[in-house]
Amino acid sequence: MRWTAIKIARAGITMWLVVTFVFFVLRISGDPTDMLLPDDIDQATRDFYRRLWGLDQPLLTQYWSYLMALVQGDFGISFRNNLDAYDLVMERVPKTLLLTGTALIISLAIGIPLGILAALYRDSWLDRGVMAVAVFGFSMPNFFLGILLILVFSLQLRVLPSSGSGTWAHLIMPAATLGISFAAQFARYTRSSMIDVLSKPYMRTARSKGAGPGRRVTLHAVPNASVPIVTILGFKIGELIGGAVITETVFAWPGIGRLLTTAVGSRDLAVVQCIMILLALTMVTANAITDLIYGWIDPRVRVGAGATQK
Amino acid sequence: MFHKLKSALAAVIALAVVAPAATAQDQRPDLVVAVNNLPGSLEGIEEMGNVAVRITYSMYDSLIRRDFLADGSGQASELVPGLAESWTRIDDRTLELKLREGVLFHDGSELTADDVVFSMTSTRGQGQNPLIGSAKRYMDTISHVIPLDKYTVQVVSKEPDVLLEQRLAGYAFWIVNAKNYLTVGKDAFARNPVATGPYKMDEWVEGEYIRLAAHDDYFGGKPTAKSVTFTEVPEMSARIAGLVSGEYDISVNISPDQIPTVESYDDLKVEQIVLDNTHMLIFWTVGPLEDKRVRQALSLSIDRDLLRQALWADKNYTPNGHQLPSYVMYMEDYPTFEYNVEKAKALLAEAGYNGEEIVYRFPLNYYLLSTEAAQAMQQMWSQAGLNVKLEPVENWSQVRATDGGHIRPWSNTHRMPDPLGSFVPQWGKLSGIQNNSRLEDRKWDAPAAFNDAQDVILTSTDWDQRQQAYREALDIWKDEAPGTMLYNPLETYAMRKDITWKPYGLYYMDLRPYNLQFAE
Numbered sequence: 122m123r124w125t126a127i128k129i130a131r132a133g134i135t136m137w138l139v140v141t142f143v144f145f146v147l148r149i150s151g152d153p154t155d156m157l158l159p160d161d162i163d164q165a166t167r168d169f170y171r172r173l174w175g176l177d178q179p180l181l182t183q184y185w186s187y188l189m190a191l192v193q194g195d196f197g198i199s200f201r202n203n204l205d206a207y208d209l210v211m212e213r214v215p216k217t218l219l220l221t222g223t224a225l226i227i228s229l230a231i232g233i234p235l236g237i238l239a240a241l242y243r244d245s246w247l248d249r250g251v252m253a254v255a256v257f258g259f260s261m262p263n264f265f266l267g268i269l270l271i272l273v274f275s276l277q278l279r280v281l282p283s284s285g286s287g288t289w290a291h292l293i294m295p296a297a298t299l300g301i302s303f304a305a306q307f308a309r310y311t312r313s314s315m316i317d318v319l320s321k322p323y324m325r326t327a328r329s330k331g332a333g334p335g336r337r338v339t340l341h342a343v344p345n346a347s348v349p350i351v352t353i354l355g356f357k358i359g360e361l362i363g364g365a366v367i368t369e370t371v372f373a374w375p376g377i378g379r380l381l382t383t384a385v386g387s388r389d390l391a392v393v394q395c396i397m398i399l400l401a402l403t404m405v406t407a408n409a410i411t412d413l414i415y416g417w418i419d420p421r422v423r424v425g426a427g428a429t430q431k
Numbered sequence: 432m433f434h435k436l437k438s439a440l441a442a443v444i445a446l447a448v449v450a451p452a453a454t455a456q457d458q459r460p461d462l463v464v465a466v467n468n469l470p471g472s473l474e475g476i477e478e479m480g481n482v483a484v485r486i487t488y489s490m491y492d493s494l495i496r497r498d499f500l501a502d503g504s505g506q507a508s509e510l511v512p513g514l515a516e517s518w519t520r521i522d523d524r525t526l527e528l529k530l531r532e533g534v535l536f537h538d539g540s541e542l543t544a545d546d547v548v549f550s551m552t553s554t555r556g557q558g559q560n561p562l563i564g565s566a567k568r569y570m571d572t573i574s575h576v577i578p579l580d581k582y583t584v585q586v587v588s589k590e591p592d593v594l595l596e597q598r599l600a601g602y603a604f605w606i607v608n609a610k611n612y613l614t615v616g617k618d619a620f621a622r623n624p625v626a627t628g629p630y631k632m633d634e635w636v637e638g639e640y641i642r643l644a645a646h647d648d649y650f651g652g653k654p655t656a657k658s659v660t661f662t663e664v665p666e667m668s669a670r671i672a673g674l675v676s677g678e679y680d681i682s683v684n685i686s687p688d689q690i691p692t693v694e695s696y697d698d699l700k701v702e703q704i705v706l707d708n709t710h711m712l713i714f715w716t717v718g719p720l721e722d723k724r725v726r727q728a729l730s731l732s733i734d735r736d737l738l739r740q741a742l743w744a745d746k747n748y749t750p751n752g753h754q755l756p757s758y759v760m761y762m763e764d765y766p767t768f769e770y771n772v773e774k775a776k777a778l779l780a781e782a783g784y785n786g787e788e789i790v791y792r793f794p795l796n797y798y799l800l801s802t803e804a805a806q807a808m809q810q811m812w813s814q815a816g817l818n819v820k821l822e823p824v825e826n827w828s829q830v831r832a833t834d835g836g837h838i839r840p841w842s843n844t845h846r847m848p849d850p851l852g853s854f855v856p857q858w859g860k861l862s863g864i865q866n867n868s869r870l871e872d873r874k875w876d877a878p879a880a881f882n883d884a885q886d887v888i889l890t891s892t893d894w895d896q897r898q899q900a901y902r903e904a905l906d907i908w909k910d911e912a913p914g915t916m917l918y919n920p921l922e923t924y925a926m927r928k929d930i931t932w933k934p935y936g937l938y939y940m941d942l943r944p945y946n947l948q949f950a951e
Contacts, residue, residue, distance in 0.1 A: 164866065
């Protein structure tokens, strides 16, 4: 109980810090009326909007009223279109999850088997080939890969749509862009973790018991090698919501990342805050889930946690 | 979480399956326009930036219409009937307009004088307690509107106004359906406006697209497209790619260096227009620039011809004075901005300028090609001995900061073919330049003669007298040099070759039947 309470309190403080930090950074770095009104507009109109949006109040007063509204579950109204910030953000969540979820599945399906193969055939041409591709995939920036795909499949071959989210065809290139860099990371971690496990004494024991190579890999090596992979997976799940900013912009995918860039650009505080809170929540939740999975795949962690709880 | 994902997946599948079906009867095409951004509001007088007007121009009509195509250029300023079929001057403050009969709104109701009265009264956009701020500067000159009968109105301005007809044809004077507006309220109306234009709201998915459907009862004839979808595509490369792959029919806001790429495809073309907008520089009257000779030298040492050749392939122009050829009072003989390095050097020597640092602070990625222009001008200025330091910043707040700089970029849109559409509001005695509340020390102390001349332009009803005053004001402005003009930028649209459509000098996209045709 106490352990849970501390966790929640800590999460609460984290959220408060995020909210406060974002509030001041956004307010100090730019005036929303500068971003949202035409540059040749007169001062009277500018003042009208400053009053309308409460920007004429002292910064601390604005902060306090924002915080109080937030505590009551009111995320505020977007300056840009007078819509509820929470609704605006929630409308985008399914699109982002569709993109990042697909990318994650692609990356697991490609990255882990390749990593395992590379480890099993260590130092062979297969290993070197996989690792070369992984380094390439990992170090290539998303915007570059995205534009490269657009060049080939939209401009040259004219087979895939370059932007939007209307059909399945729209999903292919952005999901591939995002999935390839994820896959490269999974392949590298899987390989090193597998190599580590394969040299452990219990693998020799399994072999001496007469277990076949397939059985040794699936039942003995992979489960033990999966702990670090789960850690990476935890990070990736945390990034599911906010990790696709660049990819979403390149492919005009209408998700959270795109909303965040436009909202920051126009200093649309309510929307930015709402997204930041959502991101922080996802991170906190993903970490908690990772902790749980550790316990499930590695009994030693479970025992350890039980011991400290006492 | 997974529930949401599942329902999203289901929705995508459903869309993919259903979309290609159900298009049998109506043979007209669906037009898709890729735009850099979508507006937050479609209430015609709330958002008036380029992002909004390119859409709202298809939804609303004005009483009098500016015919941009009168000479085929897209920049003409001839006035032709809109919702009003004719108009007559009663006196210098009053214009009587006869409305077309049988004009139908998107909801099927008929346009009457009451809608006109409501569209221009304070409960909508101006007056003492305005619902909407940014329309004020356009509508402020109107006193009231008198409905004489169902189809006749008199529009009365507060002061004698020779430009009343031009105003009614310009920004902000869009006619809305009064009953609908009052029933649903401003915010709901802004999401789903009911007006008389050729296209009406069909679907708006925030951050994705705004789809308009043809208003088949449009008084100007049946629209040529069945629907028009404005799709948000922030990246220019993606707007071009989507055009090539056939997803879009027209892509806006293409930079000039991409024209060869677009033209390399057999089925694509570009349409270009020089905008009724001028890229400017403001010279704050502080530091070394307190001396007007230094400001004159800054202007004299800019080689505008070279800038246009290098950046705009020489397809645009620099206005001769703060005016455009489409102005009613256009002065063709007015001298162009001079380029004379020797004269600049002489002025600097006279002023005792000794290489003191001059800071040019500008926002990145705001005006097309402004960074490139800044770098080129820095070199040009140094030829004359001016030591200008470039300070690119992220946003306008930083440009406007109190400590900031001696020069900043600006743009002036010519919203009416008259100095009252740009020169007077931007540089006159009520302008931000002369009344800088935030940067008190930088406001321009214009000579009294300048403001007197502006008063004449504003109040006189005698065109010769107005033109004389305009010329005087332009002379003083050039001599005082609180700023200067660089050039009018070029706007480039990339589009399918089998579509016939012409862009205008303002950011309106006119998709009315006379300006949008599809080849068979």
